[in-house]
Amino acid sequence: MYKYLREEIKNLKAYRVNEMEYKVKLDANEGIDWMDGLNRYPLDRSDELREKLAKNLHKRAQELLLGNGSSELIELMMKAYLEAGETVVSISPTFSMYRIFTIIHKGRYEEYPLDGMERIDVDRFIEFVDEKNAKLVVLCNPNNPTGSLIPKEDILRIISSVDAMVVLDEAYIEFSDYPSGDDTGEFKNLVVLRTFSKGMALAGIRLGYMIGHEEIIGYINRVRSPYNVNVLTQSVGIKALEGEGTTKKNIEMIKSERCRMKNELEKMGFKPLDSQANFLFFPGEMGLGNSLAEKGILIRSFGGELEGFYRLTIGTPLENDAVLKAIEEVQNERSKLK
Amino acid sequence: MYKYLREEIKNLKAYRVNEMEYKVKLDANEGIDWMDGLNRYPLDRSDELREKLAKNLHKRAQELLLGNGSSELIELMMKAYLEAGETVVSISPTFSMYRIFTIIHKGRYEEYPLDGMERIDVDRFIEFVDEKNAKLVVLCNPNNPTGSLIPKEDILRIISSVDAMVVLDEAYIEFSDYPSGDDTGEFKNLVVLRTFSKGMALAGIRLGYMIGHEEIIGYINRVRSPYNVNVLTQSVGIKALEGEGTTKKNIEMIKSERCRMKNELEKMGFKPLDSQANFLFFPGEMGLGNSLAEKGILIRSFGGELEGFYRLTIGTPLENDAVLKAIEEVQNERSKLK
Numbered sequence A, B: 001m002y003k004y005l006r007e008e009i010k011n012l013k014a015y016r017v018n019e020m021e022y023k024v025k026l027d028a029n030e031g032i033d034w035m036d037g038l039n040r041y042p043l044d045r046s047d048e049l050r051e052k053l054a055k056n057l058h059k060r061a062q063e064l065l066l067g068n069g070s071s072e073l074i075e076l077m078m079k080a081y082l083e084a085g086e087t088v089v090s091i092s093p094t095f096s097m098y099r100i101f102t103i104i105h106k107g108r109y110e111e112y113p114l115d116g117m118e119r120i121d122v123d124r125f126i127e128f129v130d131e132k133n134a135k136l137v138v139l140c141n142p143n144n145p146t147g148s149l150i151p152k153e154d155i156l157r158i159i160s161s162v163d164a165m166v167v168l169d170e171a172y173i174e175f176s177d178y179p180s181g182d183d184t185g186e187f188k189n190l191v192v193l194r195t196f197s198k199g200m201a202l203a204g205i206r207l208g209y210m211i212g213h214e215e216i217i218g219y220i221n222r223v224r225s226p227y228n229v230n231v232l233t234q235s236v237g238i239k240a241l242e243g244e245g246t247t248k249k250n251i252e253m254i255k256s257e258r259c260r261m262k263n264e265l266e267k268m269g270f271k272p273l274d275s276q277a278n279f280l281f282f283p284g285e286m287g288l289g290n291s292l293a294e295k296g297i298l299i300r301s302f303g304g305e306l307e308g309f310y311r312l313t314i315g316t317p318l319e320n321d322a323v324l325k326a327i328e329e330v331q332n333e334r335s336k337l338k
Helices: A047-057 A069-081 A097-104 A122-131 A152-161 A214-223 A231-241 A244-267 A288-294 A317-337 B047-057 B069-081 B097-104 B122-131 B152-161 B214-223 B231-241 B244-267 B288-294 B317-337
Strands: A024-026 A064-067 A087-092 A108-113 A134-140 A165-169 A190-195 A208-212 A279-283 A297-301 A309-313 B024-026 B064-067 B087-092 B108-113 B134-140 B165-169 B190-195 B208-212 B279-283 B297-301 B309-313
Touching: A024 B317, A047 A064, A047 A208, A047 A231, A064 A069, A064 A214, A069 A097, A069 A134, A069 A165, A069 A190, A069 A208, A069 A214, A087 A097, A087 A122, A097 A108, A108 A122, A122 A134, A122 A152, A134 A152, A152 A165, A208 A214, A231 B231, A244 A279, A244 A317, A288 A297, A288 A317, A297 A317, A317 B024, B047 B064, B047 B208, B047 B231, B064 B069, B064 B214, B069 B097, B069 B134, B069 B165, B069 B190, B069 B208, B069 B214, B087 B097, B087 B122, B097 B108, B108 B122, B122 B134, B122 B152, B134 B152, B152 B165, B208 B214, B244 B279, B244 B317, B288 B297, B288 B317, B297 B317
Parallel strands: A024 B297, A087 A108, A087 A134, A134 A165, A165 A190, A297 B024, B087 B108, B087 B134, B134 B165, B165 B190
Antiparallel strands: A064 A208, A190 A208, A279 A309, A297 A309, B064 B208, B190 B208, B279 B309, B297 B309
16 A cells, blocks of 8 residues: 555654643643634644535545645645656646646656647557656646546546556536546545535635545645644535535536537637636637736636637626627727727 | 755746736636635735735735745745755754654754753754755744743854754744844845744634745745635734734733743642743653543643653643642642552
């Protein structure tokens, strides 16, 4: 089970937090309560939230680890598994932080270019991982910023074929029509990352979670900072789990709006990629993002190799209508200038 | 100014977050609001809180960086400055996470033993740092778990003599009678870490901050995860800054109680070290911590080289009385058994 784990982490013990019942608690250098009990450290492993979440997911609590956004969870995987100079493989284009985190954690980053920015040739990808001697494979699925989804059978084939730890970042999975990879608990080279930021629409609280074999979760706890999820986030997280009806309704609305927006953008001459996430990705005229921003409409523009590409989050019908109207205005203004 | 910075970080650009005014915001894949606007990501650099805090500290906002507890800030320093295999020097005993973080960030950890667990021989320490070829020097001041303080003139001498970055962890500085090192802004090899967990008594929100030269803060922002401090913590942090009167009063009370508790413990035969923090550190009979825990009184026991040492946080007068009473009971029970 220690497979792939960094040598130094095999001998590292997790920082142990004492969570006993008490009448007087003077063991953690906490101060005097003056703001609703916030003088106390949070539960180190977010026990109540973790247990409720586990129940919802039909998992056991020890198969989950919570973090300050998925960002922290990606970094924890690198801390535990990546020796200096070892390689992380991902696809391209994808979430730019994978590359940045790899550099920060002293690794090398190699990207496998998707065909037409969408499709992965699974056999070639497995070969690529092998050639690069990757220690970690990070796959964002559905992928950000493209919105495309690697089918589950391909994901399974990748996990079972590569000689590396696989990090499956499912930040956007709630918007997909296809099943997640989170029932792949028999794999000992996989963790699945999820977040409260997207489907749960709680980006402000910074809450992500990792699903994995309990032995892997145990290793990751060794490199996790004590008390990594604050009291307020844990408490809103618990409350949010009770509101699943609302978020599910919103997700259905976004999926339906995604379909409408794709059609509308196509009518306007754009070619958005098929998306299984809460956004659409498409090439457009240079400066489109700036022109929209001048009208108070923010969409994501990209630089570098993705210059000229845009990513539009699907909002409420009203917000989406405002975007369509603004794009039309920009197009009209430009055609007058020609 | 790039001195000491990791090679890879010299070329790394920080992840850029767009924070423009807007009517419709569809650039960050946020969901539909259903819980008080928590669908939005926090301000990436905690601008409002950072500006208010800067004002209180008579600093400029660009000299501050906020984190998910000081833990994150210690890690950020290692991410930016520590190449694989490079050395971090600290004192012993001290906060155990320095060692753990060093291992996680692929460094070597070397500890300089304090004389009598309290005093540092500055010349010998500077030599030690030099011999070990340290890249980072981490000093907890006042020190945890001992409570002892390195005088400011010694700190200044260390900073100006070592060929390394110095991280001055002032988590407990508000409880000290002596000045902090935070007016050492002319040093380009120093950052000072502070926290809302101790003097501000808000451990639950996980909020720490780094004070340093604005160029250093700029480098650290390159290795900081986007949106590292959540909305709720930023908001409570802002509110807390308005309540400084209360926290100052509580700090005075703790300082006075620290004096009383030291005397009382001495009367009971213990020998606590002089403390400039909100706790007392003393050797005691084996099992004292467990005996107290059975009575519902939690104090910190240590293992390893500190086996038989205890750290007692100074609480309210009532809590402190309860501890004294419980210790007396334990002592009586034990003397009866003899």
